[in-house]
Amino acid sequence: MSDSDRPLAWRLRSIxxxxxxxxxxxxxxxxTFEVGGPADLFVTPEDIDEVREVVSAVRESGENYFLLGRGSDLLVSDAGFRGVIIALECLMGVSVDDDEMCCQAGIDLREASEMxxxxxxxxxxxxxxxxxxxxGACYMNAGAYDGCMADVLKEVRVLTSAGDVCDLGVDELDxxxxxxRIADEGLVVLSATFALTRADGEKIRQKMDDLTHRREEKQPLDLPSAGSTFKRPEGHFAGKLITDAGxxxxxxGGAAVSKKHAGFVVNVGGATAxxxxxxxxxxxxxxxRQFGVRLEPEVRFLG
Known part of the structure; x- marks a missing residue:
């Protein structure tokens, strides 16, 4: 499609x-899968005000849209996405108040951990x-190694479907x-405040180094993927079920169940969606068929 067929593009450019x-x-x-066709429009607002204006304009137009963080749990179809991708990578502000740390939505979760x-x-x-x-971590209550966002979140600042900005405490997030609730109601996360505790920096570093070593030892981090492909089924481990199923x-094609960790589907080279x-x-x-357990994807599908 040419720009002349996209009146929304001109409005978004004005913002x-x-x-x-x-x-x-x-x-x-x-x-992170490194696959996926074209998005009709890919928009990168530069601050929260622009995020609000862009989301409002797209909603008013009736076009499909998707809020993109780091694309680490996403499989976009080879046909691409008919609509508007709104990338939140611009929201990179961080502030600290005693033992609370507030990070805007675009901050890499690993960087937040390092900070x-x-x-x-x-x-x-x-x-x-x-x-x-x-x-994205707030959206899906991301977690690993017996920890998750619910354990450390104090509140999130969100943009509602009505265009209002409000703060929701952790007990309001379901x-x-x-x-x-963020996923259920299509809320847009603008920032998150973490309630942390003071501790010895060396001990924190030792724990992080240990977790990093365990991850590098067990997971196929050298190949493109979207992390764990399946949610953990109740009473089972997805990787073990997949291994036991042979x-x-x-x-x-270019996609495979990892030989290092069967819970990961990886792009071994030239994979398509x-x-x-x-x-x-x-x-x-x-x-x-073999075990009577239905695996539910943790990966989100788009397009």
Whole structure:
């Protein structure tokens, strides 16, 4: 489509500037799977006011839209996304008040963990290896190694569907396993405040180094993926079920079940979204056939 067919593009350019509205932008450039076709429009606001204006304009237009953090849990179809991708990578502000740290939504969660360590604040060690943004982590209540966002969040600042900005306390977020009110209601996370505790920086660093070593030892971090592909089924471990089903290394095109950790589907080279999707569907079908357990993807599908 040409720009003349996209009146919304002109309105968005008037808000964020011409250089911050891209047409037919390949999503393979913005996801950790490194696959995905073009988005009709890819918009990068530069501050919270622009985020509000962009979201309002897109909602008024009736176009589909998607809020993008780091693209670390996302599989975009080869056909791309018909609508507007709003990238929140601009929201990078951080402030600290005693043992509370407030991070805007675009901050990398691993960077937030590192900053907390440098400040002698404990609580975010579990997040030291989780790819993704603070906003995305709140959206899905991200977690690892017996820790999750629900354990450390005090409140989040969100943009509602009515265009209002409000603060929600952790007890208002309905946080569960890979679930939140944020996801249910389509709220836009602008920032998150973490309630941490003062601790010895060296001890915090030791714990983070240990978790990093464990992650590097067990996970296929050398290949593009979206992290753990499946949610943990009640009473089971996805990786063990997949291994026991004989699917470790199963491959379609350039996508495969990792030989290092069967809970990961990885891009071994030149994968398409269709390849990844085919592997996921085959794994689901085989595990259900052999063990009667339905694996639910942790990866989100777009397009």
């Amino acid at each position: 964020v500037g011409e250089e911050n509205v891209l047409v037919d932008e390949p999503m393979s450039e913005h996801t 907390a360590c440098e400040l002698g604040l404990s609580g975010l060690e579990f997040a030291c290896g989780i790819p993704g943004s603070v906003g 946080l569960g396993y890979r679930h939140s 699917l470790r290394g199963y491959q379609v 269709a390849d990844v999707h085919a592997v996921i569907e085959h794994v689901q079908a085989e595990v259900e």
